[in-house]
Structure formats: structure tokens, C-alpha cells
Amino acid sequence: MFNDEEFSPSHLSPFRYWLRHVAAVPKGFLRFQVLELLSENPMSGSEIISEIERRTGGWWKPSPGSVYPLLAWLQDNGYVREVPSEEAGVRRYTLTDKGKQLLEEQRKVRCHFRMGRKFFTLPLMGGLWLRIPPEKAEEIRESFRRLFKALFSLGLTLEERFSEQALKEVLAVLNETTQRLEEIDKKLKG
Structure with missing residues (x-):
């Protein structure tokens, strides 16, 4: 019907091209994902970005401009804390008890929306x-x-x-x- 190369950049199918240019991340989605990842193990901002990209098969790679301010906000509000790192210049974060509580609340909200079929993921x-x-x-x-x-x-x-x-x-x-x-x-x- 149409040629992918004519429709979009050569490496993207029409659907993927469309999705990358019109899809918006729901409010709170990145915060939830960061909390989930930090509940698994301490990570730096760049590790969080890479892991989200890996887990989504390359469909989504959050920008540093969204991840680092979020980490700063989470730290300022006591949800995460910086952990010592042997690598110079690398800041890794882990959840605090308050952060674990926030994650549990977020999981309940997510479950409520999914069960009610009110939120399409x-x-x-x-x-x-x-x-x-x-x-x-x-x-x-x-x-x-x-x-x-x-x-x-x-x-x-x-x-x-x-x-x-x-x-x-x-x-x-x-x-x-x-x-x-x-x-x-x-x-x-x-």
C-alpha cells in the first residue's frame, strides 16, 4: 500500500513513526517507573534512562531533562536518597521508606485504573x-x-x-x- 521509506525515516515503520511523534507519556508514568526501578536496585539517572529504553524495546527513552529533575524532586521530598558510589561523578539512588510507601500507593492507583478499564496502557x-x-x-x-x-x-x-x-x-x-x-x-x- 505504501512504502515505509516514503512515509517516514527509513528506520521507522509508519506506526512506529506516528507513535513516536504523537504519543504522550501519561502524567505520573515516569515517576512510577523510576520508583519501580529503584525498588529493584540502586540506579543512576543514565541507568534509569537506559533500562526504561531496554524494557520498552526501544519504544520509549525518557530524556535526561525529565529524569534528572524528577530524581532531584524525589530526593528533595525524601522519597529517594543518594547511595555511595565507587565511580567518580556517578550518583545512584535508592528508595527510602517514604519512597517505598509512595510506590505502594502508586501501585494501588494503577491497579484501580486497570481493573476499572479506565486507563489504556x-x-x-x-x-x-x-x-x-x-x-x-x-x-x-x-x-x-x-x-x-x-x-x-x-x-x-x-x-x-x-x-x-x-x-x-x-x-x-x-x-x-x-x-x-x-x-x-x-x-x-x-
């Missing part, structure tokens, strides 16, 4: 939101990438070549897939 960030180990989440992210790319392309194709038959086929596949996923979810929940 990007499935492409599976390792962060779905709490799946990053190495396992990549397989899921790749399936989501393929799905979104197919849906994006199909949407454009349907705009150009709409037919009732094509719409009927698409709806049948979407409804069947949704039903099967709901059945798996129900089975996993017990």
Missing part, C-alpha cells in the same frame, strides 16, 4: 506495565507490533477499497480474536 510497553520480565515481553511486543501494523495498513486499505464483504471479514476476525483472548484471560484468572 500501551501493550508495546509490556515489560513495564504487564510486569512481565523484559526478555519475555519482547515476544509479546513483537506480536503487538505486527498486529498494529496490520490494523494500520488495513484501515488505510479499507478507506480506499471499502466493501461490505471486506468489513464483514474484518469484523469476524476481530470478534473471534477478542472472544478467544477473553477466554484465555478468564481461564488464567481461574
Whole structure:
């Protein structure tokens, strides 16, 4: 239908190009991720940036201009403290008891929104939101990438070549897939 090179920079698919240029990180998302990472082990700002990029499969890399002021705010408010580092110039942080309490509160809020279906989380960030180990989440992210790319392309194709038959086929596949996923979810929940 369209050539990726004509649509966007050569290294990005149309969906990925669109996502990188229009997606906004929800308010509080970075704070939650930083707290989660620091609950695992002490990290520096650059390590936090790299780890978030790794866990999202390169889909999101927070800027130093958002991470470092956040770390300063967390430290000023007693949620994190600096830990001694053997590396010159490297500041690593860990959660304080107050920070652990804030993280628990954030987890409860996140759970409330997800359970109420009031908040849509990007499935492409599976390792962060779905709490799946990053190495396992990549397989899921790749399936989501393929799905979104197919849906994006199909949407454009349907705009150009709409037919009732094509719409009927698409709806049948979407409804069947949704039903099967709901059945798996129900089975996993017990």
C-alpha cells in the first residue's frame, strides 16, 4: 500500500513513526517507573534512562531533562536518597521508606485504573506495565507490533477499497480474536 521509506525515516515503520511523534507519556508514568526501578536496585539517572529504553524495546527513552529533575524532586521530598558510589561523578539512588510507601500507593492507583478499564496502557510497553520480565515481553511486543501494523495498513486499505464483504471479514476476525483472548484471560484468572 505504501512504502515505509516514503512515509517516514527509513528506520521507522509508519506506526512506529506516528507513535513516536504523537504519543504522550501519561502524567505520573515516569515517576512510577523510576520508583519501580529503584525498588529493584540502586540506579543512576543514565541507568534509569537506559533500562526504561531496554524494557520498552526501544519504544520509549525518557530524556535526561525529565529524569534528572524528577530524581532531584524525589530526593528533595525524601522519597529517594543518594547511595555511595565507587565511580567518580556517578550518583545512584535508592528508595527510602517514604519512597517505598509512595510506590505502594502508586501501585494501588494503577491497579484501580486497570481493573476499572479506565486507563489504556500501551501493550508495546509490556515489560513495564504487564510486569512481565523484559526478555519475555519482547515476544509479546513483537506480536503487538505486527498486529498494529496490520490494523494500520488495513484501515488505510479499507478507506480506499471499502466493501461490505471486506468489513464483514474484518469484523469476524476481530470478534473471534477478542472472544478467544477473553477466554484465555478468564481461564488464567481461574
